[in-house]
Amino acid sequence: MKPPTDNDHAPLLVALNAAAQVHLIIGATSLAAARCTKSLQAGARPIILAPEAADIHFSLRGNIEQGLAQWVKKEFQDQDLTTLGREEVDHVVDAVFVTSGAETPLVAHISKLCKRLRIPVNVTDAPDLCTFTLLSTHSDGPLHIGITTSGRGCKLSSRLRREIASSLPADFGQAVDRLGALRRRIWEEDQAAGRSVAKLEVEDEDSVAQSHTFNSLVTAEDANAAKTRRMRWLSQICEYWPLQRLASITDSDVDAILNAYAADHSNGTPPNTDIISKRNQGKIILAGSGPGHPDLLTRATHNAIRNADIILADKLVPAPVLDLIPRRTEVHIARKFPGNADQAQEEFLQMGLKALREGKHVLRLKQGDPYLYGRGAEEYDFFRNEGYIPVVLPGITSALSAPLFADIPATHRGVSDQVLICTGTGRKGAAPEPPTYVPTQTVVFLMALHRLSSLVETLTNTAPSEEKERRVLWPVNTPCTVVERASCPDQRIIRTTLEHVCRAVEQEGSRPPGLLIVGASCHVLHSPEGQKWVVEEGFRGLDELRGEAELLLNGDNDTKA
């Protein structure tokens, strides 16, 4: 490809109506196939010009077999340009795509001929021979976005296209459709009512931007402006509303806007846009809040906390996280206690649903990660069935962070090559099937400390029943660690072995929530060394980091001062 010259002018970007046009595609390679697809998308009729012996690309062949594209089996001849086209334009083809043999004398000749006949021509990899190039496009219904880097790089164009497309709200094409329909209806109704209306097309021109005196045009005193107030109001929402809000307009909103206007019109006030902002806007986020320390929230969850109208928090979500909730926000903490879990859950779901129906933004805040023993998917399913698809945000799970805060590497070369996360409490409080002993495995038991002795008993001592195939018992000297309130200021770690863990917990007392880690990895960095157990109190790591950052910041200020 030739490097573009510095004195390139800006190309004139247009949207061509190519419906029913004849596009002559010279060549049969994958590139010809891509051009063919583009032509078909635009409603044109592609003609593939390639000799009988040509190796036809499979997708091109498919289009030919389906009758979507026509294959003219011959080499190019000058008269093809003026004989293969539509009758209504005297058989001159509407556009030519040369997809192979860049810059051969024949291709240069075709280009020259096309230019003379005013036929738009595109030659692959030869900008000088083209009178037009294709844009990298994103299409969503009636919305089409095209990008060109003027030949600097098609990969870059498509990257930009993806970035721009992903910055738009999902299904924005539908919103464009609805707003277009609303605009047309207002225009038609105004015209039928004999109001002086600007031509629709003119309103689209960027050059007729609203002046800064726009608002003064829509005062009640200005009778003329009042006549076209709906149209002006619509321009204004298109101009100022956040795209997300425009994207959430529904068909019934459109009716509501028109009706509201009909009611309001008589006294000259603009339509009440709250009908849109307050309806059908219910949104639910299901988020994990991490193990406890507020610095372990993700930014996404932190944002959700700041922006929610109502927060439904699990009982385990600790106070420092709840402290981040703005004062204006309604908060409910689950009233879960043993024997009441299902009822509390149901109460929460109904509360969430009610708020959603009122158009509120609901945050369901869970401890750790929402999908790890958090009933997250059940809640997802519930709200989805009610027509509200939750956004789910991950959280740092206690199952993996508590071992870390206790200096236990969940995997460690030569010691542990796998991790198992399980629960000590099954459905309805029953004990779940205990895992078999794997020497190279780190096992993390959640919700297990309240029945620690029976768990340790089954792991180490209770012979597996026959039908439950070869479960290997755990040696009593297997290292294990209890981590409670991981990442909270009152974090406590008890390092011991399966032999002594029950005694240790009995003696030290419990400090929920806590979990049990079992496996050789427990003693990689610390071991009780001759003692039955060792207790470590407190959690400082993150606050120390914070302190340093603040110190640095202050130091900086000092130097500036």
Ligand code: SAH
């Ligand atoms: N979804 C949560 C787990 C919910 S089950 C997560 O991903 O972390 C609740 C259990 O998690 C508790 O019984 C306890 O075993 C464990 N747990 C939660 N927070 C903890 C913490 N800060 N320290 C230790 N264990 C914790």
